[in-house]
Amino acid sequence: MNQELTVGQLSEGQLIARFAPLLAEQSAASGESAESYQILGPGDDCAVVAAPDGRFVISTDTQVQGQDFALVWPSGVRSSGFDTGHKCATQNVADAAAMGAVPSSLVVSLTLPKNTPVRWVEDLARGLRAGTLACQAPQCHVVGGDLGAGGEISVTATVTGDLQGRDPVRRNGARPGDQVVLAGTVGRAAAGLDLLLDPALELGRDPQLDALVNSQLRPVSPTPWGARLAQSGATSMIDASDGLVRDLTRVATASGVEIVLNREALEELAQPLRPAGEILGQDPLHWVLNGGEDHGLLSTVPADRQLPAGVLRLGSVRAECTAATGVTHTERIWLEQTPVSQLPLGLRGRGWDHFESEDGF
Ligand SMILES: Nc1ncnc2c1ncn2[C@@H]1O[C@H](COP(=O)(O)OP(=O)(O)OP(=O)(O)O)[C@@H](O)[C@H]1O
Ligand SMILES: Cc1ncc(C[n+]2csc(CCOP(=O)(O)O)c2C)c(N)n1
Ligand SMILES: [Mg+2]
Secondary structure (H helix, E strand, O other): OOOOOEHHHOOHHHHHHHHHHHHOOHHHHHOOOOOOOEEEOEOEOOOEEOOOOOOOEEEEEEEEEOOOEOOEOOOOOEOOHHHHHHHHHHHHHHHHHOOOOEEEEEEEEEEEOOOOEHHHHHHHHHHHHHHHHHOOOOOOEEEEEEEEEOOOOEEEEEEEEEOOOOOOOOOOOOOOOOEEEEEOOOOHHHHHHHHHOOOOOOOOOOHHHHHHHHHHHOOOOOOHHHHHHHHOOOOEEEEEOOOHHHHHHHHHHHHOEEEEEOHHHHHHHHHHHHHHHHHHOOOHHHHHHHOOOOOEEEEEEOOOOOOOOOEEEEEEEEEOOOHHHOOOOOOOEEEOOEEHHHOOOOOOOOOOOOOOOOOOO
């Protein structure tokens, strides 16, 4: 039987004493020496965090067992504490980066059933640090949090970010003529999710498929691109969490523009998803257009900016069509000449909505 030590066998203090030291452990090993924003870390009523700009961005994101991850997926794969911690770090630092900020701190609130293995929680601490490092945000530490018992695992983090004297890059600044760019990936985590949700699959045998599963379990957002794109004049930015089309619709609506996507660029993103598409009978372009959770950074930058290596040009921004053209204002996103709502059924999707979406896409 399961002889593992569970959180129900420890006091809160004992669990924190095991958890907190692990949050910083890998920094030395990774050779990261970036300045930390942490002035006072876990242990007092509050942490103290540097805010050199005088302003800071702040956002929060939650993962709930059964809704955002599964301890055991239909495919048999298990989400470790490390996975959940890694994803928690990524989904939060990505939001700070999407404002053009440098992630500066995380506070993490854990709700845990009493039978949760202590090892799972220790792995979560390691995953949190590994996630910030993978997202190239070594300066961002978990500076505090909260612990509590509950019926299912819920992991919430709040992230702060440093604007470094720049204006925040909002969703409403895209202008006609801008190029639409992506730093990071889209579609991979959604392909991974559909693989995880398939009970007929035996994963762990094909490195290409496993890499997609890994993108769902441990997504990586290239956070330095947030500040980099801001410095190069980004007019809007969002992290792609709910799906390319859904998230770009938010930008296009807020900015009063339309976005035209380039098929060739999307095909390039779909290419590595083809083997998964064949196995699951899915057009991989569907994942690229509608899949969430990669937490890549979608941005618009003026047309005259030379795009650095490392970002992919996905399309361009154009003025909103007026009623005179006969096109309704709901057609915000186009795949070349076709509004996405008119794409073949196999490509159409709604992206992710916590209250609407069924399992997968
Ligand atoms: N409970 C809430 N109270 C106040 N504002 C909220 C609440 N929930 C969401 N919002 C706000 O609604 C907006 C949209 O939320 P949403 O979670 O879609 O954005 P997001 O944080 O960029 O998403 P993601 O976490 O997927 O990147 C955000 O500005 C968020 O602060
Ligand atoms: C078990 C399970 N079922 C479904 C999904 C898919 N999913 C959950 S949240 C989300 C969007 C981002 O959320 P948020 O906006 O809260 O960051 C997506 C695509 C999953 N990850 N796990
Ligand atoms: Mg976001």
